[in-house]
Amino acid sequence: MLDDWITHTPRDILAKNFGVDPSVFDTVPSKFPYILNGTVSEEATDTPQGTLTGNSSYVYRTYSHPSEPVPGTGGVLRKIDSRNFPISKTIAAAVVELEPRGLRELHWHPNAEEWLYFHRGKARATVFIGDSKARTFDFRAGDTGVFPEDSGHYIENTSDTEKLIWVEIYKSDRVADISLAQWLALTPADVVAQTLKVDIEVVKRIKKEKQTFVAGK
Known part of the structure; x- marks a missing residue:
């Protein structure tokens, strides 16, 4: 402009x-x-009254931000929210990388709807909002999507060779999610088995620590 x-x-x-x-x-x-x-430009500009400090200035370089250690294998997660970028009180984001055939586990976000921009690769996601209402979407680089708050979903990298990269945006001060598998694992196994009509030993084998990523096979 x-x-x-x-x-x-x-x-x-x-x-x-x-x-x-x-x-x-x-x-x-x-x-x-x-x-x-x-x-x-590598030139620094001198200012007559000094430089911005503290709450007056926030600069965040995502490329230098280390990935967050998360359970599971096959992916990388970088969060940018109020916990590591204090000015971010009403918006949060995550940059996610998923290896070929990898899965971002079944989960939902309890605090905000999820806006997505797919930067690289091909993906598939099924979104469930309750009352038997669900839809499966295929995404490729350049696509955008919105998953409603509290909607259950997963994201799968459908490529055999190419990494999937996307950006998540939330109208919240933090990135938060709840794992379906972990929720089931921390519920009495007999209740889960009776509800899903599966063998109780299968339920007992579900990991109690959420698996943010599941490596492709």
Whole structure:
């Protein structure tokens, strides 16, 4: 918007405002380019009253943020929320990587709906909202989706060779989820077995620690 603003301001006003000759602005693009070629600036700018500190300044570089240790194998999770980025009181996010044929386990989010942007790969997800209402979606790079709050779902990498990468956004101060398997494992095994009509020994083998990722086979 900067160049668009400049080109729609009289040159004499610009010259007066910046203390330069009007001809300085002859080469400003007439249309906002959105994306342009350039170089990365390493120059630090001195400020007359000092730099921003504390609650006045928040800079967060996701690429340097370490992944969070999570149970299970086959994926990587990076959370950005109020726990590691204090200014984030109303929005939270996660960057997720899932290995080929890997699974983001069955779970739901108790505090917000989930907005997704798929950056790389191919995925499949079934979303369940109760009352026998469910739908399965196929996603590829560039797709977006929204899963309602408290809706049960999973995300599977359907590629045999390519990693799946997506971004999750929540209108909340934190990223939170509840594992279906862990919930069942921490419920009396006989109750689960009777409800699902499965052998109780199968229920007893469910891991009590949630498996955020399940590696593909």
